[in-house]
Amino acid sequence: MRKITTTFLIGLAIIGLAGCSLIGPSSRELRQDAYNMSQNAVEAVIKEDAGALESLFCQNTSDARKIGDFLSEIDGNFTKYDNVTEVNLPVHFISDSEDYAIYRSEYSNSDYTVRIVSCARSVFDKNDEGVQYISFYKGDSLVASAGCVIERYKANQVPGKKTDVNLNQLDSQDAQRKYDLNVLYYLNQKDKDGFVSLFSAAMKDEAEDRFNDVLDFMGSGINTYSVIEAPGGGSEWEKDHWNYMEAQTSIYDIVTSDEDVFEIRMNTVFVDDGHPSNEGITYFEIRKVEHGVNGLLEHDVIECLVIGED
Numbered sequence: 001m002r003k004i005t006t007t008f009l010i011g012l013a014i015i016g017l018a019g020c021s022l023i024g025p026s027s028r029e030l031r032q033d034a035y036n037m038s039q040n041a042v043e044a045v046i047k048e049d050a051g052a053l054e055s056l057f058c059q060n061t062s063d064a065r066k067i068g069d070f071l072s073e074i075d076g077n078f079t080k081y082d083n084v085t086e087v088n089l090p091v092h093f094i095s096d097s098e099d100y101a102i103y104r105s106e107y108s109n110s111d112y113t114v115r116i117v118s119c120a121r122s123v124f125d126k127n128d129e130g131v132q133y134i135s136f137y138k139g140d141s142l143v144a145s146a147g148c149v150i151e152r153y154k155a156n157q158v159p160g161k162k163t164d165v166n167l168n169q170l171d172s173q174d175a176q177r178k179y180d181l182n183v184l185y186y187l188n189q190k191d192k193d194g195f196v197s198l199f200s201a202a203m204k205d206e207a208e209d210r211f212n213d214v215l216d217f218m219g220s221g222i223n224t225y226s227v228i229e230a231p232g233g234g235s236e237w238e239k240d241h242w243n244y245m246e247a248q249t250s251i252y253d254i255v256t257s258d259e260d261v262f263e264i265r266m267n268t269v270f271v272d273d274g275h276p277s278n279e280g281i282t283y284f285e286i287r288k289v290e291h292g293v294n295g296l297l298e299h300d301v302i303e304c305l306v307i308g309e310d
Helices: 002-018 027-046 050-056 064-074 172-188 192-197 201-218
Strands: 083-087 100-108 112-122 130-138 141-147 222-225 227-229 236-238 241-256 261-272 280-289 301-308
Touching: 027 050, 027 100, 027 112, 027 130, 050 064, 050 130, 064 130, 064 141, 172 192, 172 201, 172 222, 172 227, 172 241, 172 261, 192 201, 201 280, 201 301
Parallel strands: none
Antiparallel strands: 083 100, 100 112, 112 130, 130 141, 222 241, 227 241, 236 241, 241 261, 261 280, 280 301
């Protein structure tokens, strides 16, 4: 025991003398680094300093000509800002901000807004790190932009068989995600009966009538998806089961074999002991979206198909 302890202490001493840490920057530190980049970028805009702005951009989105064009198009109109908004909200394609630390900032006055997306850390590609995207608005109208937001995520395969779901487990988030996996499975298998079985009694007829429309809307089979966003929780837990559980869930970056991208949003009554006929999907919306994300870190919607009423 003494030998192990001595070795451990020597190791800590070496790390301390070297000024190193086994733990990387915290999420808070990474967020601050990203906002510092944005602060420097907006100051470069105010000074109309193309060289300074270009130096802040990440290598994967930097383009000297487009950055110069951006400053030319805003024509020195942005000289000060009165309001700063730092957006630190969950982003669907980020499961761990210490792997991909990307944030949005807005600097505005009564007439104009500069929106900046910056990345302080990327385990996917170091060249993602830096300012990725900058845009300039007059009121609500986009005047100019440079760069683009880089969306990074792990592509997950759709299960090749139905997923077992235990809706009485305390970890309701896991149960909700597994329930939604079966939505993807039945769509991929073109299994109408399975798909319809996931809907509430009141919605089954409409789900059956619209099933082929959903398949036609998607156009081809599903290759991968990125994440199933489920809030977990519920309103009534009793000893070893849920009396009632209802939630809105979303499935993002559903990529088909035609390389189209979709999102699905649903409202589902997972458990209702008092009224079992209410159990199932009560609202289903599938959206065809643009590749990549916009300056709000969301996909632009091309068109959508809805079953039920939100």
